[in-house]
Amino acid sequence: MEQKEILALKKTAANIRKGVIIATGAAGSGHPGGSLSITDIMAYLYFKEMRINKEDPRHPDRDRFVMSKGHCAPVLYATLAEKGFFPKEDLATLRKTESYLEGHPNMNSVPGVDMSTGSLAQGMSAAVGMALAGKVDKKDYYVFVGMGDGELEEGQVWEASMAAAHYKLDNLICFVDYNGLQIDGKITEVMNPEPIAEKFEAFGWYVQSIDAHDFEQIEKAVKNAKKQKGKPNMIVAHSTKGKGVSFMENQAGWHGKAPKQEERDRALAELDEYIASLEV
Amino acid sequence: MSDKIATRVAYGEALTAMGEDERIIVLDSDLSKSTMTDMFRKKYPERHFNMGIAEGNMMSVAAGLATCGKVVFASSFAIFAAGRAFEQVRNSIGYPNLNVKIGATHAGISVGEDGASHQAIEDIALMRSIPGMTVISPSDAYCTAFAVKAAIEHFGPVYLRLGRLAVPLVHDENTRFEFGKGTLIKDGSDVTIIANGLMVQYALEAAKLLEEDGVNVRVIDMHTIKPIDREIIIKAAKETGCIVTAEEHTIIGGLGSAVAEVVCSEYPVPVKMVGIEDKFGKSGKPNELLELYGLTAENIVKKAYEAMQML
Numbered sequence: 001m002e003q004k005e006i007l008a009l010k011k012t013a014a015n016i017r018k019g020v021i022i023a024t025g026a027a028g029s030g031h032p033g034g035s036l037s038i039t040d041i042m043a044y045l046y047f048k049e050m051r052i053n054k055e056d057p058r059h060p061d062r063d064r065f066v067m068s069k070g071h072c073a074p075v076l077y078a079t080l081a082e083k084g085f086f087p088k089e090d091l092a093t094l095r096k097t098e099s100y101l102e103g104h105p106n107m108n109s110v111p112g113v114d115m116s117t118g119s120l121a122q123g124m125s126a127a128v129g130m131a132l133a134g135k136v137d138k139k140d141y142y143v144f145v146g147m148g149d150g151e152l153e154e155g156q157v158w159e160a161s162m163a164a165a166h167y168k169l170d171n172l173i174c175f176v177d178y179n180g181l182q183i184d185g186k187i188t189e190v191m192n193p194e195p196i197a198e199k200f201e202a203f204g205w206y207v208q209s210i211d212a213h214d215f216e217q218i219e220k221a222v223k224n225a226k227k228q229k230g231k232p233n234m235i236v237a238h239s240t241k242g243k244g245v246s247f248m249e250n251q252a253g254w255h256g257k258a259p260k261q262e263e264r265d266r267a268l269a270e271l272d273e274y275i276a277s278l279e280v
Numbered sequence: 281m282s283d284k285i286a287t288r289v290a291y292g293e294a295l296t297a298m299g300e301d302e303r304i305i306v307l308d309s310d311l312s313k314s315t316m317t318d319m320f321r322k323k324y325p326e327r328h329f330n331m332g333i334a335e336g337n338m339m340s341v342a343a344g345l346a347t348c349g350k351v352v353f354a355s356s357f358a359i360f361a362a363g364r365a366f367e368q369v370r371n372s373i374g375y376p377n378l379n380v381k382i383g384a385t386h387a388g389i390s391v392g393e394d395g396a397s398h399q400a401i402e403d404i405a406l407m408r409s410i411p412g413m414t415v416i417s418p419s420d421a422y423c424t425a426f427a428v429k430a431a432i433e434h435f436g437p438v439y440l441r442l443g444r445l446a447v448p449l450v451h452d453e454n455t456r457f458e459f460g461k462g463t464l465i466k467d468g469s470d471v472t473i474i475a476n477g478l479m480v481q482y483a484l485e486a487a488k489l490l491e492e493d494g495v496n497v498r499v500i501d502m503h504t505i506k507p508i509d510r511e512i513i514i515k516a517a518k519e520t521g522c523i524v525t526a527e528e529h530t531i532i533g534g535l536g537s538a539v540a541e542v543v544c545s546e547y548p549v550p551v552k553m554v555g556i557e558d559k560f561g562k563s564g565k566p567n568e569l570l571e572l573y574g575l576t577a578e579n580i581v582k583k584a585y586e587a588m589q590m591l
Contacts, residue, residue, distance in 0.1 A: 122343075122368055125343075126340050129348075132341065155336075156334075160337050162334070163331055163341060
């Protein structure tokens with residue numbers, strides 16, 4: 001990937017992070033921590049990888065993205081708004097009664113959302129269904145999935161994993177946002193899902209491990225995944241919860257807590273400063 | 281058609297007969313020889329997928345397929361489809377209003393020998409509580425063929441409640457079923473029996489017994505519990521003055537409740553309910569269990585007299 005392209009993606013990701021902060025700050029609730037840790041993957045997918053068209057968000061041949069960890073709706077919405085699916089100003093209406101931006105992704109109210117999610121693991125299964133439909137219809141689209149590491153504690157993840165491998169869904173590319181934290185604390189202390197990569201390998205997946213904040217690694221893993229035949233793809237993305245906002249990084253407390261006015265302003269100032277540094 | 285045929289068999293046949301529609305995808309969870317979707321598999325193997333013993337996953341996979349324009353039939357026993365996978369049905373299928381048809385067989389206590397763990401008696405209550413969910417409990421093979429066709433034609437989630445036990449035909453090829461409408465089988469003026477599923481046969485038997493006593497009975501097959509036919513219920517309340525409901529389901533939240541909800545708010549008259557009275561099922565021969573739990577023509581007759589005495 002060229003330096004210019006990396007810089008552009010970094011800037012896009014920082015703008016998406018601003019959207020997450022603005023949305024959750026205005027809502028007074030929501031999930032910034034896990035939204036910020038998966039932001040770079042979102043920026044790469046929507047701005048470099050996926051075959052999508054904001055003018056025709058339901059095109060049957062489009063690539064799909066399912067936010068299986070639906071509580072990270074803020075980053076999905078911020079990404080879609082950044083991409084132009086709907087006005088960025090609307091992000092500040094997140095979770096409000098009169099808004100179409102539901103607290104968890106709603107495919108019928110938000111343009112560009114491919115599946116309603118919120119109840120963990122169900123999005124992954126729905127993505128299996130989309131990938132299966134792609135095989136039945138002999139279409140060449142890919143289905144991407146964003147999952148949480150805490151989400152792996154849901155038994156349905158493993159039901160879906162068996163099905164994806166059984167039906168050889170190599171058009172399915174999942175990311176586990178491996179930030180190590182869930183609401184109640186460290187995933188290893190709450191209910192240890194590790195070793196993650198080995199589990200998916202045992203379930204018959206092609207597994208790669210990357211740094212979730214390195215665009216070159218993200219791209220390489222996706223390109224590599226697309227070359228594999230006969231196996232679903234899991235990309236275990238080692239990430240930092242709250243990435244990009246210094247006081248939110250690696251804090252389980254920021255899983256499901258919105259920034260207050262002062263925190264919001266501080267976070268936005270940091271991100272603006274970061275964007276300015278990229279432009280020098 | 282033969283004298284007796286299980287609605288699950290009629291389901292397998294209807295699904296196979298309509299299988300030319302290439303949008304149809306059938307999912308099963310290791311029960312295809314019991315839910316009878318195996319019939320579809322034999323004819324259209326490329327559109328039948330076994331999802332293994334994982335009903336929750338099956339429902340969400342069905343939802344994903346439906347987002348790609350498929351008409352998905354997802355089958356399992358009612359206890360697992362509506363019970364175990366309730367939240368997947370609610371959140372993956374119901375909330376996004378996806379085009380998934382849940383073919384739930386082995387509903388009710390007529391499952392028989394497998395016993396209480398496998399006898400869904402709460403499934404209608406669960407499914408009809410989901411906003412936008414259509415719920416159909418067909419009475420015989422003709423009614424089932426209609427239900428499968430209606431499910432395909434109607435966009436959105438549908439719950440089809442089917443039975444294991446072979447049941448007699450209560451309709452014939454001339455019966456005209458309508459989506460969202462009860463089917464009047466027999467007109468009458470003294471009392472109305474509203475039944476569905478395998479209880480329709482007993483409603484007709486009860487009507488015969490009551491007629492011998494000079495009671496003029498109206499019988500309605502309320503195959504579609506949701507959306508419920510308010511009109512036919514209000515008309516029955518006004519014209520016959522009292523109602524008896526009959527269902528192979530707990531009386532809490534099922535057909536009786538759905539009828540009472542309409543009657544109470546629109547035209548209050550006595551409603552007596554025949555159904556399972558807040559108990560689990562048990563193992564036994566289906567017909568012995570129906571007797572044991574009061575799902576009989578005699579009990580419908582008894583409740584009819586009780587209802588009429590309240591006037």
